[in-house]
Amino acid sequence: MLPPAALLLADTRLPAGGHAHSQGLEAAAAAGEVHDLPSLRAYTLGRLWTTGLTTAAMAAATLRACSAEGGADWAGLDAEAGARIASPVLRDVSRRLGRQLLRAATAAWPDPVLDGLAAALPGGAHHPVALGAAGAAAGLDDHAVAVCAGYLSVTEATGAAVRLLGLDPYGVARLVAGLLDEVEAAADEAAAPRALADLPCPSSPRLDAGAQDHATWEVRLFAS
């Protein structure tokens, strides 16, 4: 069972900054690659099983590390997370979202784990590391935080699609509901314990190139 705290952690209304980011959808929509519900589904599915899975696996591993004797190796986790993000633009986005999430999580679930993270990484942690720490503070287990990561990967993209493309919100709700089994399956793979270096880390070359290009636009609705 997913504990209620997961609902808040995966809620785009938690002031963690995610609403300002389209998960690459603004670039994909401008390129004409996402323009209707079927193409949105294909986009979201590919994103979930690449960067969504990578984020979920790092968040789950971070959550497990929080209960390690002597505490988590925050710098080591952060370096592993950064090594999974090839695009410099997306590394910056990840740090910004990590800082915002840590702030929101500290407000919602004050916890020595979050204080420890903030002290160890004064410049802020990458988003998956902050998400794992927030999950630990909220009392989730590694699978639950992986579900949150996968769900956010889906809903941030589909939410942006409603705003950018004016898609039928009922159709988008059906699309998201149809992807929940995929979210669960991705979380299953993400939460399987492994050494950090061996965690799944699929990447999306299109999202990397799209994010670099998007960052150069003069006018855009979303930060990434």
Added chain:
Amino acid sequence: MIATAPAPPRAGTSRLRAEVRIVAEADGRGGTRFAVLRGAAPVSLRPTPDGLHLVASAAGPLGGDVVAIDVRVGADAALTVRTAAASLALPGRDGAPSAVTVTAEVGPGGSLRWLPEPLVAVAGCRHTASATVRLADGATLVWRDEVMLGRHGEPPGDVVTRLAVDVAGRPLTRHELRAGPSAPGWDGPGALGPCRAAGSLLVAGPGHRAGEPAVLSPTAATLPLDGPATLTTATAPDAPTLRRLLDTAHRPPR
């Protein structure tokens, strides 16, 4: 008339377990010599002026095959590894997965250039090509991965390529590409897109200047990493276009 029987296909039971070992050392006169050069069927090793060639002496990798390649490049030694031809990841009879795993270490001042021809992920294959590279401070690495997603006119089997590189014990990159029926959405706009070829080129080392990120095409970019390294990732409609995109980005470290 006596018909000549075609060579029998390798039976499902003849799975290959191969361990290949390569140790290159500085020879003290500015060159490099091989301290160990041990091939194992199906991989034989041919030193040439252009680099060390890995030559596959059997079709494959075939489902069930497991090939481990261990490479050591000592301090101040330089090694270039190539393959004679594209390799074909083929399905086995019983659906068993195949794997080629490379473990490499490069010492200070050493250089490893890993420049194989593409891997072709034939329909029905289940193949993982995984590399773990540990660089000492001051070591240089050029690493190319290219995958053709199926032969002409066929969809690819399941293929995963993975590159994990550490520099002086710190993670530099963890980069994985997945394609095929077990990778949901892989050919959609959120992952690789409708391409026939995908790949990456990592250039890392002290002489390398990362420079500015560059978007080479809507599906290719040169991306400076945290560290003295650049990763170029690309998808393309065919192998020559992919190679061109990756070569464009390659500025050999001095």
